[in-house]
Amino acid sequence: MPVRACAQEREAAGEELFLAVSVTLGNETPSPGAPEELASLVHTAGGRVVGFVTQNRPVPDHATFVGKGKLEEIKAAAQAGGVSSIVFDHNLAPAQVSRLEEATECKVLDRTELIMSIFAGQARTAEAKLQVELAQLKYALPRLSGMWHHFSRLGGGIGTRGPGETQLEVDRRKARARIRLLEKELEKIAGRRDRLAGRRSEAFSVALAGYTNTGKSTLLNRICGSGAYSADRLFATLDSTTRRLDRGGAGSVVFSDTVGFIERLPEGLVASFYSTLAVVRDADLVLVVGDASHPCRDVQNEAVKSTLERIGAGSVPRLMVWNKIDIADPGSLPSGGLLVSALTGRGVDELLSAVEEERRSRLEWFTLRLLVRDGRLENWIHENCVIGSFESTPEGVKITAGALHGFDSVVGRLSGIDGSLLTIERTVWSQRSLDRGRPGRDG
Ligand SMILES: Nc1nc2c(ncn2[C@@H]2O[C@H](COP(=O)(O)OP(=O)(O)OP(=O)(O)O)[C@@H](O)[C@H]2O)c(=O)[nH]1
Ligand SMILES: [Mg+2]
Missing domain, CATH: 3.30.70 (Alpha-Beta Plaits)
Structure with missing residues (x-):
């Protein structure tokens, strides 16, 4: 069967097919897991990457991010693969998106739009929905001119749906009014949460933070026996869940699980999720949960450290916890941190003892x-x-x-x-x- 017909069948079955583009700039070293992560992000958003185009350039091309020759290659690859959507593992300027779409006759998404689209699809609580809509609107605002043309020509699909979708078609004035409204609503929700937090401020608060999909929610469930949603997908959690650990003694400990991090987490999402991430900022202790079985665990952990700084939690004391040791290579377990398996429970008692020791020391x-x-x-x-x-x-x-x-x-x-x-x-x-x-x- 010709590739194109096969691709059309898969698209008809509801899966949006993508060509992925990644450019290594200047003297950057390409992150070894980056292609898999981008494919995984597209998969979480409901699509599939069917081809990858890479380039090394000293700096991005001002007009089209990639150079002329590479643009031709991208167009040819998109046509050959029968895809009508292209995703860049970078953030693009609005004018670059327009030129790329014109040149390739495909919808072009950048990394931020892709991640925001996932957040939009996964948001469950009212607060998370408002936060994603706010982030999407703020990102879309400078892009609104031409937006109507963009969406009417390209139809729906990833990057064009979510809580913010109808708003993307309105003019800037309406978008700004909506942004103000969302900010007010979110302030109210944050205010209610602050009042609740004030009531339990004598407890020792422990926040689980880390890269997405490392097992934070599973660990919370293992520790507190709670029913936090966990799934083998990126950004399964987009809100904060706080559970009290009742160990029968005085002076309780509360554990909070929250939204996971990723390399180059979009600025707009960090800003919109600022209040959700307060559980990390205000914690007495952060358990940094890493995936010991992941080939890029160290790169992921660097991203987590810099995200903790970005959200204002850089000075909160931390304890490193390496999870998923049941599936990690026993010969290359990470050093410097506690080793646990949230799935089997191995190491969890030692983790709780370490938390207790930390609490008593304060x-x-x-x-x-x-x-x-x-x-x-x-x-x-x-x-x-x-x-x-x-x-x-x-x-x-x-x-x-x-x-x-x-x-x-x-x-x-x-x-x-x-x-x-x-x-x-x-x-x-x-x-x-x-x-x-x-x-x-x-x-
Ligand atoms: N083998 C193994 N799998 C685990 C372990 N802990 C979690 N998982 C699996 O890893 C996947 C992700 O788990 P979650 O708890 O949702 O991860 P998370 O860090 O909360 O992810 P986000 O909310 O998306 O940031 C699920 O399929 C879990 O079953 C573990 O110790 N061992
Ligand atoms: Mg989670």
Whole structure:
């Protein structure tokens, strides 16, 4: 069967076929997993890459990104493969897209549009949908002139659908008004989340962050027994899920799972998902979850480190966790980090012990005296502090307790419940001095 007829049949079956283009610029070293990752992104978006064209250039061509000769090659390859969509593993200027589409007579998508299209297709929660629409609109705004022509000629498909699709056809004024509305809605949602977070701020918060598809949601489910959505696809998670780990003791730990990262995560998505990513920024500890079985695990991890900086979480303490050791080559396991399998549970107890050790190292100890027995105050202390000793005396209750976020935060919270029943001895020890066995007066 001729290639073209075969391609048409597959397109008719609902799969959009792509020619992929990747250019290595200047003295960049091509990332070894980049072609597979691009193909995987296209697959997640519902399409298939049927051909790959590469080029080395010192700098991008101003008009068409690739050079003239390469453009001819791309056009010929698209025709031979019977594809009407081309994806560039780069970000293109609006004028470059127009010229490329004219020259090749194909729809041209850049990396940002492709990733945004995946986000649009995967968004489940109201917040994620609004965030993706905002990112898409902001990206489309400078491209709106000619957009109508672009979509009417090329029809639907990847990059042209999603929460933002109808908005892409309206004029700039309407798009700007919509952007303002979306920003207001998102502020409201973020405000509600901040208020909720404030209520549980005494817990030790641990965020799972890492490259997409490394097993963060599976690990959250393994640790907390929760039903977070996990799947063998990129960007399965686009929101944040927080679960409390109930270990039966005082001073709880909450784990949050959130959207995964990728190399060159589009700026617009980082900005739009800023509040979703607050669980990482505000965490007491970030577990950086890597895929030990992935051939490009180190490149992925570099991308994760730089994304953590970009989202403002660069200074949060981290613990490296290498997941999927059940399918990793035992001869080349990564060093420097905990080794776990979220699927089989191997190493997960050691991981929890490491988290617990980290939490205890941050505790600050102090002594409280309650003048009378009071259920509400005692409950609060039990739920939010680690109890060192609890002594009932004729004058009330004497409690030695440790808290995560310092003595002052505890005083503030307890006074809010009923300060009149309380005297607090400002005798504060750090966990470190306790560990040395010589509790010294730090404050
Ligand atoms: N073999 C093996 N597979 C795993 C392990 N952990 C997760 N997986 C699989 O890896 C795939 C991705 O898992 P997820 O938990 O959805 O990954 P994620 O990091 O949350 O991905 P995103 O939400 O897309 O960023 C799923 O098919 C999981 O079953 C593991 O320890 N071993
Ligand atoms: Mg996930």
